[in-house]
Amino acid sequence: MNTKTTVLNQPLIFVGPPRSGVNLISDIVFHHSDLCWLDKNFDNHPRSQWQHRLFQHTTRWRNHAVHSSSLLGSIAKEFSPTPTDAMSFWDDVTRDDIDFERGFLRGKHATPIEISSIKDVLEARITLSQKDRLGLRFTGPSRLCFLHSIFPDAKFVHVVRDPASTVHSMINSEEWEYQGRRLLWWRGAYSLQELAQYDMLRDHAVAGTAFQLNKLMQTTKQEAQELNIDMITVEYEDFVQNPQETVSNILCHADLPHSNTIDKVLKQNEIRGSNKVLKMPATDINTVYTWCPAS
Template structure:
């Protein structure tokens, strides 16, 4: 018999956004997180991963009387990076959405490598499911919201997440591979993680590991190899589970952000939001695919090899 979960109704149709990373998930989720109905994982929850009560803080920063939200001109840099560069301590102290894995490692427990595992063919145990749902239901309740939204990058982890949230609304954000690979190469995280090795684990065959070994001295190609695996495993999980997944493209977003977001909200069954509209009026969306990178220039040959790898 399933355990009774307090505030269970607040977990109906949770929204799960996912993508490879560097695919537009940050700016798109940043806009959606402004919606007044949605609760999300915060910077404070990351510091205190075992205490759902920390979510009451959101009511101090964001309520019907005031919203302590800093509007930024978006130039392709994540909110977290912008805040780290800010000299104003208040911008770091504001209760903000954040994508981190300390929290998820704590709530999934030692059996699951949530940060690095592909989690293919893996379901949550009943104990894990009950604990995670109970915790996140409190997160929504304590933030004073109506629904839950989550964002993940890297492996989609669809079977594991679907076993916890069977009625979840899944949205996959995809970006053109050459631009995605270049963007991975330009972030600090990737410099110490996957730039010369396979970062995520649990899905590569021995043949694929041997192929990666041949590519590891070329950062662009080993990165493209890992991008391909993310795409393959996502497609595998969608087909295996028969999931209905809304696939959205970064290129469509930068072409017409307002239409893109409104269609997405309609699919997510979210009402129109004046906060979402106000936020979109105060940001500038740049098409990062069109820039010429002096930091990471790709030769025509490299671009060709990237496309060959990801299309296999």
């Protein structure tokens, strides 16, 4: 296993818009036995050494449940941890002008104190849980500039989905009803002209959501190019067509060895893509591609 000075080398970081498949794909890859990731217990107690050591065993139970069809395996699966974005941790460990949950963090860099504090916690997490590599996931803005300032050698995976399917899923989710359905949810990257544009769209859920989705995707592309980010883009539709090939490409990108556990997870899960486009009126589909062109 890596020493304390190298455990944060080349973390694997998943980013992507909500309802794009980033949670599903990252959850599958995080079954890899080498990866340490963040769960709800970490988010609640990020500095608890006991929780870090417990994570070693609970993730082992999680992977054991994949290979077992027994009652014990079912119980292990029920009580196993699941990956989260750990927004409470990131908000607590960063300064007041960093809105980690809703901010694009465009042009924002972590301070030396923030980098040291973040790395201390995450190094302890990896070392005490006896893992080799860190895995992270962030939905919404990719926050590439800020994350790159902490992890300059990170391996990023950008998960995207057809815009019409993504918008349809977003506007039909309960959380979006209270977030961005009629409100510019993410902040810090819009020009005055774009803000004026959105004011004309805010009462149209489809157009307003597509407008915000487009900003997420375009900002990620711009930051990746500006910073020369080591990132691959994974299309959810390709994953549905060939899950094993997609995951294999991700592991290759991350320099991670093949995992029999991940193979088992893929066989157990019915990977399918609901064609949300077919469920939308033609006028709504046209609206989505007007404000968020497929690329």
